[in-house]
Amino acid sequence: MEEILKRLDERFYVREKKQQRPNLLFVTVDKKVAVEAVTYLRDYEGFRHLVMISAVDYIEQNLFQLTYLLHNYQLHSDIGVRVFIDREHPVMDSIHHLWAAAQVYQREIKEMFGIDFPGSPRVDEPMILEGWDNIPPMRKDFDTKKYAEETYFPREGRFTLDPIKQMEKKNYPLEAEVKYEIKRVVRDNRDKK
Amino acid sequence: MKSKELSETIAIKNKSEESWPAIQTDLDPWQPVWAQQKEFDLNSGKYVKIWHGPQHPGVTGNMSVELTLEGDVIVEAKTHVGYLHRGFEKLMERRKYIQCFPIVCRICVPEPDTNEYLLAAGIEELAGIEIPERAAWIRTLVLEMVRAASLTMGLGGQAGAFGLVPIGQWGVAHRDYILDLFEELTGGRVYHMYIIPGGVRQDFPEGFEEHVKFVMNKLEKLISDIEKVMFNNAVFKARAKGLGYIPPEWIEPYGITGTTARAAGVPIDVRKDNPYLIYDQLDFHKILGSASDVYERTTLRKEEILNSIRLIRQILERIPDGPVRAKLPNVLHWKIPAGETYVRAESGRGEMGYYMVSDGSEYPRRVHVRGASYTHAMAVLERLAVGNSIADMAGLMPSLQTCPPEIER
Structure with missing residues (x-):
């Protein structure tokens, strides 16, 4: 892995590297040379298996991180090529011509993160979220709780039987009534603020 | 029948046998030409578009395939998922690490423990x-048990797709025996939440080893029965042999792993290549096939069950004594150091992996689940179905061991 890293650095200038395990290495390369670096690893270093493509949202730094994880069947080791792309213009070169499996990952990332891969087959078709009109849901600024509260409502006429509440009301009716009345008043006043 | 007619029939049969693999392997998988989108004129009356699924007994779970047919031959297939999307990867980002465990086991219903192990x-x-x-040994035992359970049910599903329904019932019944074992060990039948960071939740209950041995004997007997009824069945042989041929050259471009790759003669097994837990101390070998059709894949799956039984017996013989849990900090305020990693394991369907990014807080930054079904059901099935008859579609899908909850997470 040391030699591979050295050769990769000579050609593409590795900005950052991290040896997580003896057989797992993460490198960061520039966006411009990322596809070339991946092609070089596939064709010359024997990383023939595309394990996955994944994206991470770093909203604080206004960046997306794309990770191409490649596996070498001879050395039994992995290399993760990380690329940082701008969050305002999320466009990345497609690698569907390198692996037939890559288009599925790119379709999912387009849908879930909104990162575009021009030229990738069927990348604009919805895959999982048909009829979705909100911002891409895996981005950090999408709030699942808020969305669920705005979209879904509890069905009318339904109530829950919390065991603790039930037993309190059964065994200590007066105390339980006072307790829950106080709680209700507190909650109502908090909501008013 | 006259001899002339017979020879003509044989000639036609030979011709058709020669011509059909050509439909499948005419494109080089390394070239991007396969990605060209074809246009079919549906108004011409030559093509019919039908949906195979999501409510179809031959479909493996909630997934549908949009088929374009010419006669009864499939000319185009498109996989549609999204009936099961629960947003687990997003939900995990809102939860503390220990709260993720009840979520991850729901990613794959027949095989939840692989997910728990990988997150841990x-x-x-x-x-x-x-x-x-001892915790590593118990984890290995649990993983092998759940692999046997999932493959037994998968074997039944494969038989059911070709009309051998009783075998499906046997498979589900014998999976239930293993689920009984899980209930005894963990308290849950389908979802166990047994593997936690630092080891496993508790040690074996009393008499558990004897029960495991009893169920393994039962399972072994079932496999010998299935061998007679299914693998020597003329109908099953006629329909499964030669169906769904995956050439070995497809393994790398499509990212095929697991039994599907080993059936093509490609020796890929995470348990041997990147040994995790105690697989380097156990005595087993990679099971390889060559024909790479549905029959071969099903045979390999049967062999994998027998292999799991052998491994479970080895583990029960050699399991050491000791504690089963390491001491953890308070898991509700547990800050994981920043970093990223990828861990992988061999599930019943192929390579399964978790890519985890931590930013030093109590919540995971990103958890990406890499399941084997992802490429199998999307990229491979779309290509594999083309050129086959619609009647064979139901048998083709379970042979790739797809699990839709794993595709959508």
């Missing part, structure tokens, strides 16, 4: 925790 292994690697030796 990822957390342990990032936080630098060593697990006790």
Whole structure:
């Protein structure tokens, strides 16, 4: 892995590297040379298996991180090529011509993160979220709780039987009534603020 | 029948046998030409578009395939998923690490423990925790048990797709025996939440080893029965042999792993190549096939069940004594050091992996689940179905061992 890293650095200038395990290495390369670096690893270093493509949202730094994880069947080791792309213009070169499996990952990332891969087959078709009109849901600024509260409502006429509440009301009716009345008043006043 | 007619029939049969693999392998998988989108004129009356699924007994779970047919031959297939999307990867980002465990086991219903193990292994690697030796052995036992359970049900599903329904019932019944074992060990039948960071939740209950041995004997007998009824069945042989041929050249471009790759003669097994837990101490070997059709894949799956039974017996013989849990900090305020990692394991369907990114807080930054079904059901099935008859579609899908909850997460 040391030699591979050295050769990769000579050609593409590795900005950052991290040896997580003896057989797992993460490198960061520039966006411009990322596809070339991946092609070089596939064709010359024997990383023939595309394990996955994944994206991470770093909203604080206004960046997306794309990770191409490649596996070498001879050395039994992995290399993760990380690329940082701008969050305002999320466009990345497609690698569907390198692996037939890559288009599925790119379709999912387009849908879930909104990162575009021009030229990738069927990348604009919805895959999982048909009829979705909100911002891409895996981005950090999408709030699942808020969305669920705005979209879904509890069905009318339904109530829950919390065991603790039930037993309190059964065994200590007066105390339980006072307790829950106080709680209700507190909650109502908090909501008013 | 006159001899002339017979020879003509044989000639036609030979011709058709020669011509059909050509439909499948005419395109080089390394070239991007396969990605060209074809246009079919549906108004011409030559093509019919039908949906195979999501409510179809031959479909493996909630997934549908949009088929374009010419006669009864499939000319185009498009996989549609999204009937099961629960947003687990997003939900995990809102939860603390220990709260993720009830979520991850729901990612794959027949095989939940692989997910639990991988999440625990990822957390342990990032936080630098060593697990006790006995815990590693128990984890291996649980993984092999759940592999046997999932493959037994898968074998039944494969038989059911070709009309051998009783075998499906046997498979589900014998999976239930293994689920009984899980209930005894963990308290849950389908979802166990048994593997946690630092080891496993508790040690074996009393008499558990004897029960495991009893169920394994039962399962072995079932496999010998299935061998007679299914693998020597003329109908099954006629329909499964030669169906769904995957050439070995497809393995790398499509990212095929697991039994599907080993059936093509490609020796890929995470348990041997990147040994995790205690697989390097166990005595087993990679099971390889060559024909790479549905029959071969099903045979390999049967062999994998027998292999799991052998491994479980080995583990029960050699399991050491000791503690089963390492001491953890307070898991509700547990900050995992920043870093990223990828851990992988061999599930019943192929390579399964978790890519985890931590930013040093109590919540995971990103958890990406890499399941084997992802490429199998999307990229491979779309290509594999083309050129086959619509009647064979139901048998083709279970042979790739797809699990839709794993595609959508």
